[in-house]
Every structure is written in structure tokens, then in C-alpha cells.
Amino acid sequence: MSVKNEPAKVRLEGITKTFGDVVANDNVDFTLEEGTIHALLGENGSGKTTLMSVLYGLYDQDEGSIYVDGDHRTFTSPQDAMNAGVGMIHQHFQLIEPMTVLQNVILGHEPTVNGLVDEDAARDDIEEICSRYGFNVDQHLETPVEELDLGTRQRVEIVKSLYRGAEILILDEPTAVLTPQEVDGLMTLMEDLRKAGRSLIFISHKLDEVLQIADQITVLRDGAAVGTVDAADTHEQELARMMVGREVLFDRLSRETSVGDPVFAAEEISVLGDRGLEQVSEVDVTVRESEILGIAGVQGNGQTELAEALTGLRPVESGKISFRDADITETGRRRRIELGIGYIPGDRQIEGLVQNYDLVKNALLGNQTIEPYAKNGWLDWGAVSEHADEIIEEFDVQPPNASVRATSLSGGNQQKFIVGREIGHEPTVMVAAHPTRGVDIGSIEFIHNRLIELRDDGLGVVVISSKLDEIQKLADRIAVMYEGEFIRTVDPDEVTEEELGLLMAGKRLEDESVDADAEPVETDSEAQS
């Protein structure tokens, strides 16, 4: 596969890219050999797309070098990258929908005769490309893109890149939008492209796809390259472990109080995602008092949608949600806050804080109808201001100044503020989505201890996380979510990290004895599997 005495097709050396104080890529090395498919594997937010955007000239790296065919290159725009033979197919297609396939393919690179677009020449070229690689888009050349299905649009994107002379193709999560049949088609196409000598970078977070198609696999985690392995020498278990990783060794705490009665439950709820596809499929959730239910899973398997459905931010398509025996399926978010269903949102920048508000105003977020901060629709800024100071004090938010804007706080401090505010609601149930994502180790401990305190105070807590160690440390019961379903509910004391990693990758365990003996399990997972 790899040719030893020739320079690699693409070599990235020590790429570092930061956005503000967020490190998206941390000294990443990456080598693509000619004529191979190299997968870039990692969770959402691990820096895969950023790395490829650097290669494609969309971002300027802070540090590091790019080599194509052994030559040092500086790309200041995608145009530069394209001239060097690098093409990228984005997750969201860059096609102009009302224009025909032909027009889209030649856009910006139109062959001309006397200043006029020479469509005949273009057509010949495109047909030649299609026949060489076995595409079947040439019969669609005069069809407006908006009439094509997503799989065909994706092929149009690939043809567009090839038409522009791409030797290296970057495919950003290409399977995310496709049906299983379309995925098979794409895989065949990628193999054909490899046979024809093109080099491909395949960005994905799906283990089975990566193992199926790639020659090499580089795993990214939290912006850093964890390692590169040959696909032939690895297996899902190892990849899962590399992807999810373990940053801090957490000790699982033994618990003293006993689990209480169910307070919050969802029965067979199905939830649609933003694209209108079902992201949660007939899931049962039962949250008991004095219990932390951990929901583990690789991101993008429906956890966000599930959390939003539970907290009232997203409607359910079917099923029922109940709180203390009352049906709250149709109850809006505000009423659920008032009932005591707290939510630490997964996206603190967008949802959890208003970036341009100071911390006083942010302390009111979600409290607009809660006494003493509001009475009969009138706000008491004095009480809100005191509350902000309390949060800052108790949760050690830095800088300890309620008049600074949220945007000037570091991620960890923003998160501590949010956690403090949501706990301040005195909830009965707390749903915490990725409560420690991007948070420094000290704050992680702090937030974990708070969540455990909540449980010991008798709350029902749901922790959604893709960090295995966090889930294992906190949860009294772990439900593993995969492709919108709980494929298994396990007892954290009896499951190993490897087994959890496999479950998260969608593999059912062969050793059935791992199945927890606790009775909550049966109500949750087994009924639907």
C-alpha cells in the first residue's frame, strides 16, 4: 500500500489550532500515503474537521506545517488547496440547489470559448470522469440539484472535486446523511477511487465503517492525535478505547443511601432530531430518587435529543413522560422548570449562558418565573444579584465578579456557574448533559461531587456523558445508548471499561453474565431488545 521511498501524499506536522482559549488541534501529526484511505476517527468536537479545514485552507494553523508530495505548502484559501490537488466534501453540501449538476460541477472552473461557457467541453470532461470512476451521475447532468437525493448529491460533490483536479479527497462524515444502501454505494465508490490511485481521508466517528473501508486509522481525542493504527491490526474494542479514552483515574465511590422511588419516567418515547430523522426510538427511562442514571454513548446517538425531550425543549413524537405520576408529555419547558426538572445543557456557550449578559443577568436565566427573583412578572434584581454572588462564592467562579460578561469566563468557570445556577433551582430531578466537557480537572472533581451530593440529598439525577470514567464513577446504573436506543442497561460495578466501550460501539456483549442483576434493568432495556 504505502510506497516507502516516495514522500507521503500529505503530511501534517505539529498542527496546532486554537479558537480563543479552546484548543481545537494540539500538535497533531498526520500522514496520508498515496493511494490509500486514511480514516480520521474521533468523537464530535475532537478536532477532526478542524484539522481537515486547516489542510483545506479554510483555517490558518497557529503552528505546524503542511506538506503535499513532500513539498512544504501554505494554504491561505481553499483555492490554494485545490490548486495543490486537495478537495474536500463537506458534511453540508456546497451545491447550489436550483442549478443543474453540470453547472454545479463546473462552477468557478468553467471551460470557455471566446468568453462563453463551453458546456459541451465540460460535459465531455465530466462524462469521462464518471466513466473512469464508475459514477452514475452523468445521466443527471441537466437535472437541478434540488431534485436529487442526498446520495446522488454527494456523488456530485465528489465529481466536482475530481473535475477540479483533486488527487486527495477529504470526506467529512460522508455517511451521516446517507441511508444504509447509499452507504454501501459510497463504500464501493471509495474503493474504486483508491484503485484509481486517489488518496482519501475519511472522517467518521463510526467504528464499523472505518474498519470496513480504511487502510490506516488515526484517532483524535480532545484535539490531540491519540495514535495511528493499521486497520488490519486493530479491532473495535481498541478503537473505542482510544476514542473515548481515559484522562483521569476516577475512583468509584461507594454509596450509602438506598435508591428511592421512581420520580421521573419516559415510556417508549421517540424523538426527532433537527434534520427530521428519528434520533430516539421508543426509549424507556426511569429516574428514581437518590439515584444517578448514567447514559453512556458515543456522541450523536440520540443523547442530546433524549435530554431535550426529558427537559421539555423538544417535543416527543410518541410515548409518554411522567413526573411524580403526572403526565407532563405536553408540558412546556417553563412549567417543567417550575416543577423542578433541572437541566445542565450540553452546550453552555449557546444554551447555558447568554454570552453578552453579565453574570447577574445570567443568574436569572431560567429563573424568570421563580420566586424570589420574580413575583407576578416583576423582577427583583436585588435578589438576582445576591443569587449571582452566592453562585460565584459557593462554586468558586473566577473572576469572582458578577458584573463581568459570561463570554469572558473560561469554559470551566462558565460550567461551574451554570451548575451552580441549575442546582440553585432546588430541583427534584437533574438532567446533566456532558457536565464536565472541556472543564479542567479540578472543576471536574468539584462538579462530580456536587452531582453526588444531589443524589445523596434524594434527587434523581441523569448524567449523560461519553466519558466512560465519568459514567462509571457517578452512575448507579448505566444505560448505553446506541443509534437512538438503549441497547443495554448495566451495573457499573460489574462492567469493565472495555465492555462499555464495545456496547457504545453498538456491539452486544456475548457474555450475558455481565447483565446487571438489579431489577431496574429489566424495566429499562430488555423489554425493547
Add this chain to the structure above:
Amino acid sequence: MLDATVYERIGIAVGSTALALLISLVIVAAVGHDPLQFARDLIVGSFGSRRAFSRTLQFTTLFILAGVAVAVAFRAGVFNIGVQGQLIIGGISATLAIIWVAPFLPNGVGGGIALALLGLIAAMVTGGLYAAFPGVLKAYYGANEIITTIMLNFIAIGIVGWAVDGPLRPDDARSVRTDYLPDNVALPQLLFENPNFSIVGLAFALVVAIVISIVMTRTSLGYDMVTSGHQEPAATFSGVASKRMIVTTMTLSGMIAGLVGAIFAIMVQGYFIDPSGIGNYGFDAIAVSLLAANNPLGVVPAALLFGALDSSSSYVQINSGVPVQLIDGIVGLVVLFVAAPELFRMIAKRTGLGGDDR
């Protein structure tokens, strides 16, 4: 810039207004008029006499209300460009409500106050409904409110224009107008002797601005609205039903816009006229609001500026021979310097096409 502090904002507004005036002086000089004479006439024509001053305040009153109407919507991230249409609907409703109910009420001051209040309420209801409609279209059907509200402006102008020239036009009317409002409905003449202005009307506009300012800063509803304008997902997270909030915002904005029409009918005209002859208060109010950074209290000085410019235009034309179009040009420059960049930034922010906010 949207997030600049209050002082920076005031500095920006004053600076760009001064720059606009300065450039207009250059233009005036360039086309052969005396720029100093022009500047003097601008001031004399708007503040130089009791008459001029009261006329300035008359325009200011309407600009305050219209500006607050726009500010409410913009602050909440909804682009109500339909204040002109809403004020027309509000104005005709106030006029008709007063004329229809007048025969059933006593003639004295008490009856007048009751009728004026009735007119204001009628204007708020119809103006609010006329704005709620595009709000519903936006929230539940995804129709862009900028486009629908502009179209509804034309519909209001067309229908009310037809009605005022047709079924509502008295037989003896020599111009296109409705019946006169009863005499006891006029606002009292205090301090100024100007049949088109009453200090009571100005006070009313100021009260509206203050009330809206309090609503925006001191109530849950205001917090919900402003938060929706800043960062909609955070508002949703905090329990705001965002679709309903769009309709609420539009309704509130339209209610205030309706008041512009009612004050126009009651204080300025004493009847209602062909809507194409009413000043472009609803459109200029967009500039007023943006100049004030969509702050209901900031609208007051901004409205005074626009009121003064409008008020002095005919005096300037007669005295310095500078065409009235040039005054419009100054307004245009102010819009260009402050308002337009701000507007585009707001739109860019909302559509996610950039903007320097985050």
C-alpha cells in the same frame, strides 16, 4: 457595536450625527448655497420660535412612539418593518371608533376623555392584530417578517386609502379625508398655541417610552424578549416558548405603532387622511430606533433629532433656497452612518452570516 456600552453608544450616535451634518454642509456649499446660512436655518427652523419648536415637538411625539414600536421588536430580534402599516390601521380605527361612539356619549370634557381613550384602545387592538398576523406567519409558517410586514404596509395604504376616498369620505369634503372628530376629543392646548400639537400628547409618548423601558428591564416578559433577541437558544433553554414570543413581540410592537396613528388622528389632524399623505413615520422610526440602539429611552433624543430635521425642512427651503430633498439627504446620511451598519449587523447576526458579535 451592538454590545457597546451605553456611553460608547451615545458617543457613536452623537459622532455620526455630527459627521452627517458636517458632510451635508459640504454638500450644501458644493451646490452653491451658503452653508452657514443653512446651518442657522436648520436651528431657527426647528427651535427658533415657539411655533417652530412646537412643530418640532409635534413630529418628535410621533417619532418617539413609532421609534419605541420598532425598538421593542428589534430588541427581541424580530424585524417589524410594518410600523407604517400598523399606524395607518391604528389611526383609522381610532378615528372610526371615536366617530361611531361619539353620539352615545355626553359632549363635555368627560365624554372627550372617554372618546380619546376609546380611540387609543381601538388603535392598540387593531395595530396589535395587524402586527400579530405577520408574527403568526413567521412563528408557525416560517414566513420572513421583513417581507410580510412590508407587504402589509402596502395593503394598509391601499385599503385605507380607498376607504377614506370612498365610503368614509363625507359628501362635503374637498380633500380626501374622514369626518372630523368631535371637538371635545382634541387634546388641551397648554404652553404652545399650535392646533396640531399638545404637550399632553408629548407627555403621553414619553410615558409610553418609560413604561416600555420598565417592561424591558424590570419584568419577566421583558427579560424573555431581550434574551430572545440576544441569544434565542438560551432563551428557549430558560423556558421561553420562542414561537409564542415572536407573536407577543409583534403584537406589542404593533400596539405601540397603532398609538402613533391614534395620536396622529387625535392630536395632529382631528380626522384621518389619505394614508399616502401621512409622513413616513413608520420607516423613519427604524432609523430613530437604530440610532438609539433600540433602547426605548434612547429613542427620545433620537426622535427629537428627526423631529427637528423634519420640522425645519420647509423653513430651510424658503429661507436658504436649499431644496427639501437635501434635508431628506441629511436624514439619509445619518441612516447611512449609524443605522444601516447596525441593521445589517443585526440581520447578519440573526441569519448566521457573520457580524462581529461573536
